[in-house]
Amino acid sequence: METSNLDSSLPGVRLLQNWVRQRTPLRVRFPGGEQIEGCLDWQDPEFLALRPANAQQPVLIRRSALETIQPLD
Numbered sequence: 001m002e003t004s005n006l007d008s009s010l011p012g013v014r015l016l017q018n019w020v021r022q023r024t025p026l027r028v029r030f031p032g033g034e035q036i037e038g039c040l041d042w043q044d045p046e047f048l049a050l051r052p053a054n055a056q057q058p059v060l061i062r063r064s065a066l067e068t069i070q071p072l073d
Helices: 011-022
Strands: 025-029 035-043 047-051 059-062 068-071
Touching (some): 011 035, 035 059
Antiparallel strands (some): 047 059
């Protein structure tokens, strides 16, 4: 599996990193309508780690599986 570094010049990468720092509650929506809510712990080129409220471990979400990410505020 080939991985690359995150390009911090991209506005989407910078926005996600800002949400990580601020612990912004997010809603992630998948094709088909399924959704999950939580705070983003970290991101890498392939996955986002979203921690649902009261969860001890984050859920790993493949970036290519996402439809939308939006803040809940």
